[in-house]
Amino acid sequence: MMESRESSIRVKDMDAKVLEILLHYMYNDRLPESMDEATEETTNMAQHLLVAADRYGIGRLKLMCESRLSKALDVNTVGFTLDLAEQYHCQQLKDCCLRFMTRDGGRLRAIVNTKGFAQLKRNQPHVAFDILGQVIALLPAA
Structure with missing residues (x-):
């Protein structure tokens, strides 16, 4: 039992904040409210999330990121x-x-x-x- 608490899963090639938002989406079927703001930071995050959504085959999230990016051009x-x-x-x-x-x-x-x-x-x-x-x-x- 002690070993199970000490194990970890490493996700390579992904920023911790991107992973946090990806997991939020997967558990809640929506992006966090902080992603509703149209800022350079949220646009940058949408770019990284699009890459992650493509990598893991999360089509709806990928479309959401595309929509956000098209509005931020x-x-x-x-x-x-x-x-x-x-x-x-x-x-x-x-x-x-x-x-x-x-x-x-x-x-x-x-x-x-x-x-x-x-x-x-x-x-x-x-x-x-x-x-x-x-x-x-x-x-x-x-």
Whole structure:
């Protein structure tokens, strides 16, 4: 009996706070109220939770994270978010990112100059063709 109290389970490649929120979700079927706030910290946590949800096959949590991330898009985060969406096969989140990027030409110019877009080009060069396709679709027919 003493040995059972001293044993532990090690979860590699996951921050303790992410694991805490993941377990909260699994036991309560909802995210903690602290995740309701739209802050940089909760956006960052949603990114990490999306990765964990994908790893452990928790589809509903993954969709919840995608939804939160799609609502938190801005010029500086959209490149990182699109890279994440592509890595973890989040088509709805990818579509939201592409719409956000291509909705306004001035916005796209600003996005292209961010660190997130540089990371996206490095990790997912084929996504540039998706962006180009979206931009071309918006151009008036000749």
